[in-house]
Amino acid sequence: MRESGPIKQRQSGASSASIGVWAIGALAVLSSLALAALPGESAPAVRMWTFARLHKQLYDPIIATWPERTRPDIALLSFPALERRMLQGFLAESATADLIEAERKVAARAFMGPLESVGYVDLTDRLKSEGLLEQINTASFSPWSSRGRIFGLPHDVHPVMLGYRADLVEAAGIDVSTIETWDDFVREMAPLMSEKGEDGKPKRYLLNLWPDREDFIEVLLLQAGGGYFDEAERVRIATPVNAHVISTIVSWCYGPGRIAADATDFTASGNQLKAEGYVVADFMPDWMCNVWKNEIPQLKGKVKLMPLPAWTKGGRRTSVWGGTMLGIARTAPNQDELWSVAKRLYLSPELARSLYTEGDIITPVRSFWNDPVFDQPDAYFAGQRKGRAYINLAPDVPTRTSSPYNLLAKLRVQTAVIALATYAESTGRSRPDQLEERAMMLLQAAEDQVRAQVDRNVFLSQPSPTNASKTGGGA
Amino acid sequence: MSASPAATRWAPWVLLAPFLLISAIFLVYPIGQSIALSVQQTFGPAHSRFVGAANYRNVVADPLFWQAVRNTLLYTAGSMFVQLPLSLGLALLLDRPGLRGRTVLRTIFFAPVLVGVVFVAMIFGVMFEKRTGLVNQALHSALGWDLDFPWLQRYVVPALIVASLWQYVGFNMVYFLGALQNVRRELIEAATIDGAGAWRRFVHVIVPQIRPVATFIVLLSIVGSFQIFELPYVLLNGTAGPDNRGLTIVMYLYQMGFDQGDLGYASAVGWLLATILIGFTLVQRRFGGELPRRARA
Numbered sequence: 001m002r003e004s005g006p007i008k009q010r011q012s013g014a015s016s017a018s019i020g021v022w023a024i025g026a027l028a029v030l031s032s033l034a035l036a037a038l039p040g041e042s043a044p045a046v047r048m049w050t051f052a053r054l055h056k057q058l059y060d061p062i063i064a065t066w067p068e069r070t071r072p073d074i075a076l077l078s079f080p081a082l083e084r085r086m087l088q089g090f091l092a093e094s095a096t097a098d099l100i101e102a103e104r105k106v107a108a109r110a111f112m113g114p115l116e117s118v119g120y121v122d123l124t125d126r127l128k129s130e131g132l133l134e135q136i137n138t139a140s141f142s143p144w145s146s147r148g149r150i151f152g153l154p155h156d157v158h159p160v161m162l163g164y165r166a167d168l169v170e171a172a173g174i175d176v177s178t179i180e181t182w183d184d185f186v187r188e189m190a191p192l193m194s195e196k197g198e199d200g201k202p203k204r205y206l207l208n209l210w211p212d213r214e215d216f217i218e219v220l221l222l223q224a225g226g227g228y229f230d231e232a233e234r235v236r237i238a239t240p241v242n243a244h245v246i247s248t249i250v251s252w253c254y255g256p257g258r259i260a261a262d263a264t265d266f267t268a269s270g271n272q273l274k275a276e277g278y279v280v281a282d283f284m285p286d287w288m289c290n291v292w293k294n295e296i297p298q299l300k301g302k303v304k305l306m307p308l309p310a311w312t313k314g315g316r317r318t319s320v321w322g323g324t325m326l327g328i329a330r331t332a333p334n335q336d337e338l339w340s341v342a343k344r345l346y347l348s349p350e351l352a353r354s355l356y357t358e359g360d361i362i363t364p365v366r367s368f369w370n371d372p373v374f375d376q377p378d379a380y381f382a383g384q385r386k387g388r389a390y391i392n393l394a395p396d397v398p399t400r401t402s403s404p405y406n407l408l409a410k411l412r413v414q415t416a417v418i419a420l421a422t423y424a425e426s427t428g429r430s431r432p433d434q435l436e437e438r439a440m441m442l443l444q445a446a447e448d449q450v451r452a453q454v455d456r457n458v459f460l461s462q463p464s465p466t467n468a469s470k471t472g473g474g475a
Numbered sequence: 476m477s478a479s480p481a482a483t484r485w486a487p488w489v490l491l492a493p494f495l496l497i498s499a500i501f502l503v504y505p506i507g508q509s510i511a512l513s514v515q516q517t518f519g520p521a522h523s524r525f526v527g528a529a530n531y532r533n534v535v536a537d538p539l540f541w542q543a544v545r546n547t548l549l550y551t552a553g554s555m556f557v558q559l560p561l562s563l564g565l566a567l568l569l570d571r572p573g574l575r576g577r578t579v580l581r582t583i584f585f586a587p588v589l590v591g592v593v594f595v596a597m598i599f600g601v602m603f604e605k606r607t608g609l610v611n612q613a614l615h616s617a618l619g620w621d622l623d624f625p626w627l628q629r630y631v632v633p634a635l636i637v638a639s640l641w642q643y644v645g646f647n648m649v650y651f652l653g654a655l656q657n658v659r660r661e662l663i664e665a666a667t668i669d670g671a672g673a674w675r676r677f678v679h680v681i682v683p684q685i686r687p688v689a690t691f692i693v694l695l696s697i698v699g700s701f702q703i704f705e706l707p708y709v710l711l712n713g714t715a716g717p718d719n720r721g722l723t724i725v726m727y728l729y730q731m732g733f734d735q736g737d738l739g740y741a742s743a744v745g746w747l748l749a750t751i752l753i754g755f756t757l758v759q760r761r762f763g764g765e766l767p768r769r770a771r772a
Contacts, residue, residue, distance in 0.1 A: 087736070091519030112736045113518030199622070212628055212717035262605060269607035278606075408735065411714070418628075418718040449539070453735065456533060458526070459518050 044073035046341055048099040051082045052324070054290075055101060055155075058354045059345060070341050072099060082106065089329065090119025098332035099342055101155070104143045104323040104400075105407055111146040112404040113459045120151035120327035121335055132347075140364040142399035144325045147233070152325025153346045154364045156287070156355075159393040160219055160319040163284035163292070165277055166304035166382050168192060168204070176306045182248070185281075185309040186259055192280050193259065205261035208279040211253055211421040213262070214414040215321060219283055221245050221413075222398040223319035224311045228409035228450070229401040235454055237413060237447035238440055245311070246413070246443070247435035250420045255430025271296050283308075285321040286390045289360035293380050300380045305389055318393035320400060362390045369394070405454050412446035513742035523739075530743035540744070542719050543727040544751075546632055550723065551700035553636035554643075559696060562644050563689075566651035567677075581652070584645035592642070596709035599638040603627050603710075627711065631721035635707055647692050654688035655681070690759070697755050701748065704729065724748050 045068065050056050056076045063071050075097065077085065083106045089096030090110055096119070102110075110119045127133050127150055133141070137157050144152030169176060172191050179185050186206065193202040209216050221227055226241035252260040263273035263282075273279060275296050284292075284305060292299065307317035326346055328338045345351060352363035353373050362374065374387030403409070419442050424430040454460065513530055517523040534540050565584055569577050587595070602609045603626035614620030626634045658681055666676045682689075704725040707716070715722035715730070722730075728748065732741025 091521075093519070093521065109736060113522055117518060117522060201623075210628075267604070269601070269604045272607060404736070411719075415718050449537075452533070452537075456516070456529075456737070456740070458516050458524050459522060 044071075045069050046072040046099065046338065047097040048072040048074045048101065049077050049082050049085070049097040050074055050101040051077055051079045051103060051106075052101075054359050055324075058351060058358055062345065062348060062350050062354070066344075070337065070344075072341060072345070079103070079106070083109065086110070086119070089331070090117075093331060095331060096329045098329055098334075098338050099326055100329060101324060101326050102152070104325075107144060107152060107325055107327065108402055108404045108406060110151070110327075111402055112457070115147050115149065117459075118146065118149075118151055119330050121330050121332075121339075122149045122151060123153065123328070123339070124148075124150045126339055132343075135347075135366060137364040137366060137394055137397070139320070139397040139399045140323070143323050143402050144327070146402045152327040153342055155324040155326060155346065156322075156361050157364045157390075157394045157397055158285045158287060158320050158322045158361070159390050159397050160223075160283055160285045160308060160321050161305040161386075161389065161393065162281050162308050163288070163303050163305055163381075164281040165299075165302060167302040168277055168280055169304075176304075179306070179309055181313055181315070182309045182311060186252075186257075189259075189280065204277050204280055206259040206280050207252060207261075208263045208265075208274070208282040209249065209252060209260040210262035211250060211417040212414060213264075214410045216283055217246065217249060217413060217417055218410055219319040219321050220249065222400065223308055223316055225316070225398070227398075227401065228406060228413065229403050233401060233403050235405075235409070235447055235451045237409060237450065238444040240436075240440075242413070242443055243436050243439040244432065246417050246420060247432040247439045249417060250424050250435055250439075251430050251432045254421055254424045255428070257430060266291070266295075275299060283319075283321065286361050287322060287359065289378075289381070289386065293360070301382050303380065304382050304384055305386050307389075307393060316396050316398065318396050320397045323400075356387055360386075362387060362394065364394075403454075404460075405450055408453055409446070409450045412449050413443065416442035416446045509742045509745060512739050513746055515739045517738055518736070526739065530740045531747070533740065534743050534747060539719060539722065540724075540727060543722045543724045546719075546721065547701055547703070547723045549632045550635055550639075550703060551697055553632070554639065554696050554700045555693065557636060558640050558644055559647060559692065561640065562647035562692075563651050565644065565648045566655055569648070569652055570655040581645075581649070584648055586645065587642045588646040590642065592705040593709050595638055595642050596706050599634065599641075600627070600710050600712075603634050628717045629720065631707070631711065631716045635703070635710070635721065638706060638710065639703075647696070650688055650692050651685065654685035658684045694756060694759055697759065698752060701725075701752055701755075724751075 050059070053076055056074050059072075059074055063074075082100070082102070086096055086100055086102065086106065087109055088094065100120075107120075127141075132153075136154055140154035140157050141150055144150055144154065164176065169189070169192070174188055174191070176188075179188050189206045192204055192206060195203045197203045211217075218227075221242055224241050224245045226239060226245055228235065228237050230236040249260075251257045261273075261279055262270075263279045264270035265282075265288075274282065274292075275298055282288075289305075292303065308319060310317050326342050328335055328342060332338055347365055349368055349371070352365055352368040353371060355361045355363055356373055363369070369391045374391055375385050376387065377383040378386045400406075416439070420435060420439050423438055424435060429435060514525060514527055515523045516526050516530075568574075569580055569584075574580075603611075605611060605625060605628075606622045608626070610626065611620060611622050611624050614624070615622050662680050662684075663676055666680045671679065702725055703723050707721040707723055707726060708729075711721045715726055724744070725748070728741050728744040731737050731744060
């Protein structure tokens, strides 16, 4: 009798458990049936992904009046989420959005494999037959061109100017119109560094730049005609131009010729240093104007823009930084209709206008450059007509590579610049001419590393130099 | 009523089936696939080429991999030789008889573990900033330290060690404290009566008794240190830092697999990491006294 208690309990437990299991099973079946019976949401006709809140805010009012059949349903994804979903879709050939707006680094990931496996629709023939290659700024196609084919409609041009603290520069009696080259810049602006702080160091430096800023390094290399890949998308890092540029960068950051300091972008501390005038000038692609307006509003009316000083007299006065495209997913149905939607959105005059008024970004569509909106004075930039200033530089923007290895190359060159800086600091040899030989060695090491990585890719066959140069591909 | 022989024979398999099925799908198959992947180059499921041992050869020949190994070893050494002694010291402090506020102190030391790694990385990222960062500002006020001291440019691994020290010292302390509280008091008293000083009591009485727990913590610390990823990834804004000074083995794996899209190569890195960890575990267990005696012969 004493032993039967627990046994009974176990039996009753087992029996109630089986009832529970049946109940859960029944509920699962019923709820599944109920869900299956519910009317599903109708899928939108055109799905689009973007990573930029501003872009979505600009597109929504434009597409609001479109017929529902062609109106894209725009989803805002975080940068990494868009990258992952796009790649998963492309690699597994599964569904993605029909239209994907991708930034340069993300779009390049699609060019890693065989040409026939690029997840975006090849737009080359459509662009040619419709005359769009002539209508759009040529350099803007280069980041979306791989092995001679174009896979995206450009969103922007992103010329780079130099933003400078006009209040400080003008108070010192410096006339920036006399500055044509980087040598002029260093010489003319030098008085701004004469005031010293408690630690005996200058209270301000002329340029926001540091050897670990790979974006700035790329801006300066492209401006000088250098870069990481040639027109045929072959690795070309150890070149005399690149060696000269990185030697100059290091000479600006170390030694008696130091003019640069680090005020990191997109950080509170960097913004504080900019607001305090710790750095006088900064690299400003058009989109960066909007970042400054939002993040450092206290500088309104104190900042002006000037073309980048050239590396040599008569040289290029601008560079390029960033970029976005709109591509059509290869797995999407109705590609002709999607092409019409893409053109209607990206080539609309309303977008060109709002892109500038809301985002300070100039359109790559040349015919819109006459819009008077670009001639309006901008109060943040002390009344300068900055739209016109950027447009004047747009045709000179350098072409860039679309290589999926560009990021790797940027990081390897950054490593080379840091190593060169360490060398300059430890040896006291900080003049460009003293550094160039060492720079060449370090760049050669960087080139070997990148080439080893590229050569490992058995899918990326050597492109045809003729095709690549035709579309402006390559740096 | 007894069960039929057939039911008795099949019952264990039926009961084990869910575990075996899940293990096969989520453990055995992926492990097998990753081995297969490590000898291929792929571009999505549609394109793959057999490359034999080329991925392994290339990893071993890549100086960046060895830089990642060096950085990871430095970080691991920091964890082992700075963090663990500090954890043990704190545990000994809190284990002192008659200490007031032990619970409060234990909570304070343990609290950072509850903070997410991403949050810790962001906080320390701000603290280690040049000029405006709390660390340089405080050192400048106290010692006239250079405000431009480049923690996150040149001293990335020490910065990582400091950040993880703050987060995990209390975590390991709790393990040590648990072990110390199980040390037999009569042995300590006997040693004291025999004239042993504090150091000799610690070395000859306490350490042998906390050794199994210490062995476990060391192993945990090594494995955790070798797998470090989130802390440098967030602290260095998704990069390996200037001159790859914050590159760890898992970051290298991530860069190759997900930034460069070379999953086969990344699988090879993963297997090399697994080999290193297995090696460390065997060595550690050998010296921790957990392998059979004959293995020592």
